[in-house]
Amino acid sequence: MKFKTGDIVLGLFVVGLIFLIIIPLPPTILDVLLIINISISTIILMSALFSKEPLDISLFPTLLLLTTLFRLGLNLSSTRMILRDGYAGEVVQAFGEFVAGGDIVIGCIMFIIITIVNMQVITKGSERVAEVTARFTLDAMPGKQMAIDADLNTGFIDEAEAKKRRKKIQDEAAFFGSMDGAAKFVKNDAVVGIFITFVNVIGGMIIGVAMGGLEFSDALQKFTIVTIGDGLVSAIPSLLISTATGILVTKTSTEQEMSTTLTKQLLSSPLVLMIVGITITILGLFTPMGIVVTLPIAAVWFFIASRLNKQQKIAEVESEIDTEDEAAEEIRKPENVISLLHVDPIELEFGYGIIPLADVHQGGDLLDRVVMIRRQIALELGSIVPIVRLRDNIQLAPNAYSIKIKGVEVAKGEILFDHYMAMNPGYVEEEIDGIATTEPAFGLPALWITEMQREKAEVKGYTVVDCPSIIATHLTEVIKRHLHELLSRQDVQTLINNVAETHPTLISELTPKLLSVGDIQKVLGNLLKEGISIRDLVTICEVLADYATSVRDTDVLTEYVRQGLARAISRKLFTLPTNQVITLDPTVEQQIMSSVQHTEQGAYVALDPKVVQNLMNQLKREVNKLTSVGLQPIILTSPIVRIYFKHLTEQYMPDLIVISYNEIEQDVEIQSIGMVSIA
Structure with missing residues (x-):
């Protein structure tokens, strides 16, 4: 295992924090570590201030823990020196004498004020914001996930972008959840700082008087100044870290730097600055403040407002010019039609009356149903379904919808909003009142009924479905019917790559040596066209690899594959x-x-048209015998004839099932109840 230098340094640093508490340090080393502590706190504050969004410092909770442990170790080391020697290095001494002015009272007051501000103002506020943000972030996760799924289904984003957004949502939830707990580090660190300072003062005086032989006033002066210096040198970095925590948990995501955003938001209106300048001027003229202080400040606000007003007027003129130039340039561009050439594989357009069914904010679940359609077809037929683009179309009737495949309408329908569709499964004799209609997916007779009639219809045995289910079912059947057209070479390559992960030898033998991706696409398309699942792609590729050495015709290869899938075909058709x-x-x-x-x-059948017509008439009579008794018509032929007979029937009966003897398992019992012949 190879170790990185940075990992080794980080590990030694964390272990060093533990030893910092145990091992006494020389004053010089303590001075260096205190300066490093102040530097790290400043770096963290500046990083939080200038980050564009909280996740830019996703490790902040961990940094908070490490810096708190670092300050605690330094506090204990300095406490050991103060109680032992009455001295804790030049840095602590400088904070006690220079920052506190060498005065015990001033030093104590400054330390108390900094600590109270840190605990009660910054830390407490940051803790509350972190808690509320964590709660709201977790509550908003389901809605954000649904919004991502909606954008993915409508084609606004691709799978990679959806995955990126989902990860960001998870990272945000984890970050703010960690910040909720990490805010306690800063708060408790301030409490410990007060306790350590109190112990230093009391302990120092006891040691100085009882063991050092000092007068009480001398001991108080000596140990208190050093203790205040030690408290300040720890409190100031703690204040910086607390401020960084508050900035980070109150920060919102933005694409611009924080300084630019603040400038735009605070200095965006010249009117606001003019009012401020007038207010300051009035205060100077009519109050004891005096004009000496107020008028220069008011003049600065007037000047900024004047400059800002001029800049905004110039920006408006430039914006108008740029807009006109862009419009003219767009007209002149020969490439401006490229974006219009894209054709979506599948489109579902609907009138404005159906918008509530697709709008998640209005309780619509049509988008979720589209997601389930893609998953259902993937499981059932093993093919990749392209993203379905949903869009409203004001040219359609309010309650109408249209399904397009590659930009061409292949199906349409119309629903009756706030109604349900009731269909008689065939055995219900009692009729119900409703508006006669036709079920769009299968063309079955149906009735539109109201919500009040729904329970009654279900009790009588009618099949009752709501409007989203009608549209989803129609869309599912259209996709299945045209799935062979939607299967692209890129989709086939994706499927092949998936098989190659577990069967690399098979794929390397099959393509590109024996068959191209286009040839495999034709075979898979032939299977999907007749409703045969291609989910068992390993078996399909095995069969193709066996026969592609001697057969190049993709139609014939399809027949061999069908025979290889005999078990799946038999289980589907013969129940x-x-x-x-x-x-x-x-x-x-x-x-x-x-x-x-x-x-x-390729090959085709060149039969006389009269013979074909006679043959189809005979076939329809035999098919009607089966459908009249509620059975699915299935035509059984010899293997060599199946494909050509299927081609003959496609124009007349496209949904007719034609199989060969080799596609039936041995344990399936078959009974012929009719024979197609030419009279």
């Missing part, structure tokens, strides 16, 4: 003890295979 299907007449299969034409762009 009954005996499953009924429709088969193809061998003559039909032979005719289809003899009509297959192979080109460089």
Whole structure:
């Protein structure tokens, strides 16, 4: 394990703080450490003052603990010297004689005032602010997290920015929680300082009179001056640290330096400064203060107000000029249309009447539902769903919504606000009153009912859903139907990289040696187009690696992959003890295979249109037999015919399920109840 020099120095410093309490120090070393203590306190104060936000000094609670321990060690070392020698070095002596004026009373008063200001004003206020800020920060965390999820879902930020914002929220909560407790260090440090000073005075006089043979007045003068100096040399750094704590917990995030922000906020209005100047002038003219002191100060405020007024007028003119120049420059720029060329993969546009459903501040949960849709599809189909951009569109009807795929509307619907949609599952005979409508996702007949009718409809057996669920369900079905279009090469590369973390040999053999990312994308798109999950990407890649050495046609490779996923396909489609299907007449299969034409762009079926029409009519009759009894129609073909027959039916029945014999597990029982033939 490699140790860094900085870590070693930090470790020795912390250990040295402990030894500082135990080991007696020479006066010279104590002087150096006291100056270092004042320097560190000043550095911390300046860092807190000029930081842009509290998290810029995220280790402040730890620094607070270490500096408090450092001052305590110095206090104990100086106390040992005072009680032993009546002397604690030049620094302590200078604070006692120079800062306190060499007077016991003045020194005591100064020390008491500094300590009281530190404890009751700065430290107590900082402690309260830290406590309230920590509480508010923790209470605001859920709302901030939801806001980040909302921005992520609407496309305002990406995953990296969302992760960065979430980490900042967690860091803020941890920081202010630590500051709430760390503020106690400063407060208790001031209390200990008073106690140590009291002990030094009493103990020093006892030692001086009883053991040193000094008169009471001499002992009082000698030990009190040194003790006051020791108290001041500790109280001043403590005051600096307390001030830094107060600044940090009251600071708000800003992109500008604190000096710039203060100047803008306090000296932003010439009117305010003019009123201040007039007030000071009146005080000088009509009170005993006199004009000698007040008029120069008032003149300074008048001067600043005049300069500020001129600067603001110049800034307004420059702003107008800059705005005009920018507008003209934007018109002249040939690149100003680049931002308009971006097309969102998925868009959900809605009229202004649906805005409350998407606004979290009004109790809407549509954004949360969109997040769940992406997760649900990822678990169900194993594909990456692009971010769904939600936006309002005043051109739509108030309660209408539109779903777009790559900028083109593919579905739309309309809801009745403050109503529920009730659907008859097929076995409810008793009717209810409502406004007739059609369920947008599946085209089922439905009724709009009010809140008062909801419970009654549910009791009778109707399926009742609210408006957000209607939109979310419609959006889910549209995404599933177009998921093969939304799967990009970049998404495929992301999926491949995920597999490569656990199966590097498989991926290195498959791509780019045997198949390109584009080829894999076509295979995965073919699977998704027919609703086959690609979540088991390892098995898919294994099959592709086995057959890609001899087969280059992605459609044929798709068939091999489907056979490799036979267990998953069977478990999804066949759930009954005996499953009924429709088969193809061998003559039909032979005719289809003899009509297959192979080109460089792929293979297609070149059947006579009349034959195709006749074949589709026969297929529809057989399909209607299954749907009439409530069963899902499934067409069973030979492996070599499946893909071509699926291509034939896509135009007429795009949702028809076509599988081959090789895609069925051996333990699944199949019963053919119909056969498609050409009359």
